[in-house]
Amino acid sequence: MTYAISMDDIRSAAKQIEGAAVRTPLLEHPALNDAVGGRVFIKPENFQRVGAFKFRGAYNRLSRLGDVEKARGVVAFSSGNHAQGVAKAAQMLGIRATIVMPDDAPKLKLANTRGYGADVVLYDRYNEDREAVAKRVVGDSGATVVPPYNDRYIMAGQGTVGLEIAQDLQKLGLKPDQALINCGGGGLASGTFLALKDAFPVMRGYAVEPEEFDDVTRSLKSGVIEKVDFGARSVCDALLTPSAGDLTFPILRGLGIEGLTVSDAEAMDAVRYAAITLKLVAEPGGAASLAALMNGRVETRGKTTVIVLSGGNIEPEMLADCVGNVSESNAN
């Protein structure tokens, strides 16, 4: 089967982003291991530049533009982390960026995106189509639209997460039994699972979504790309995509990935656990896979499991709410 991207694309992306992106480590915490009765390796992409994996794909995509394209600038539409990734990559590469963001995007993500020097255009997430808005913004400028996931360079860039995990596990002489990857449009999941399954063919893979955004879970069952219900809501603002892409979905399906969902309460609880016990700041969408583990969505006993903590751009007020009312022991 031929997919939209290959391992060569991911390896090429790894070279392209070297020095620009952070080579994040692979963490293991005794407390989490004890809690699930197995070994868990965490890829902390909250340590990535802009606080989320999105920088990888954005930098890989933007750095491939020709001089004429670079001069015309780029436009992206995003709820926040892709916005920041594109804005930061554009800033580093000297490209003008316009970012179309939902007007209810986290203030922190809006502020950071502007902080990276991008022009921000707001739209109504629930009543306007963001791609249409983006096209209107592009107008006749000739700017390049940088899609958030359904793009070969973006997918290959996110796939470097999987490549690095595989390299680090191989150094330890370990083969994971399973990996759980947070999933919105499937950019991270498709690229990362491709790299992980290349290194560890018998490993099982799970795409983790918010309960009301279970389109990929349903799509993987039905075999066709399904959409989320109109009006769906979740606190996991990083994972609120209407459907997987026609480039990302065939990879997930072809690799035999299964879907899992977590509730908002479970995601928030995982944010709290990450902060208090693991000492890691995660955003709710970034902690979805951790939430799936903590709530027994997969068997972890005696197994080696990989999760990607995909982002840490949580509103300070929300982080304060999450951790503020804990009183129990966090013995680890």
Added chain:
Amino acid sequence: MTYAISMDDIRSAAKQIEGAAVRTPLLEHPALNDAVGGRVFIKPENFQRVGAFKFRGAYNRLSRLGDVEKARGVVAFSSGNHAQGVAKAAQMLGIRATIVMPDDAPKLKLANTRGYGADVVLYDRYNEDREAVAKRVVGDSGATVVPPYNDRYIMAGQGTVGLEIAQDLQKLGLKPDQALINCGGGGLASGTFLALKDAFPVMRGYAVEPEEFDDVTRSLKSGVIEKVDFGARSVCDALLTPSAGDLTFPILRGLGIEGLTVSDAEAMDAVRYAAITLKLVAEPGGAASLAALMNGRVETRGKTTVIVLSGGNIEPEMLADCVGNVSESNAN
């Protein structure tokens, strides 16, 4: 000059704690680099078992006890992180532990220490001498008192932090210009500076203390061990020791370490920055070196600086207070 511990002791400790302690990574964050105009490497000991470096020394010390000593149990006196380190090491080694803790120790640290199966005895930090209380608790039991820092095995265990930093920097082909280490009684600082100065002799070293607990800073100037003023207070509960030890201080003095201090407000600000920008949960005492960097206590421009984020056991309520009233951009 002959110090209380040698590099052989630290190398031996590294073997002793291998597999029991977490081999923490060395992190670098573009945002922090940009903020200080140089390269900063962070050793995140908040990822260590029990959330602080203290587990290293405690495990090294307790695992060296003979069978008779092990059967008689151990006693430790600590404001929190040493308590947790000894309790956890004792639990893993099947040794009974009694921990004498100040009655105003953070609830989280009290709860965790009990969670690791230790018996906790409370005392009044400001009106009772903790070593006297510990001796009363020991009584005729024959239990071994495990001091928090002035002990060769404890110091060598903490020194593995420096050994790991040196190994990781050497792998990167880098020589640090300076290192800043949080300092209470000097267990971490003496062991870690010994290992770092062994690998990088011309590197400068700074022990960082809370303003009102500047005894080591004064001691390094006067050449004799000075004490903190009675009634001194700080939010950095991990660093509230009355004076350096007669085993730790000669090492700091002999290596030419200098002292620096930070205010409580600066430490709390560093906790906030660590959480919001670096995505790391630190306790105030664990963030003292970061605070010193952020407030220009040393020249960082064009330099390579190492800091140890020595602990992350902050009360959830305090973390919520620290991060809850932030609204500015954290562009990174």
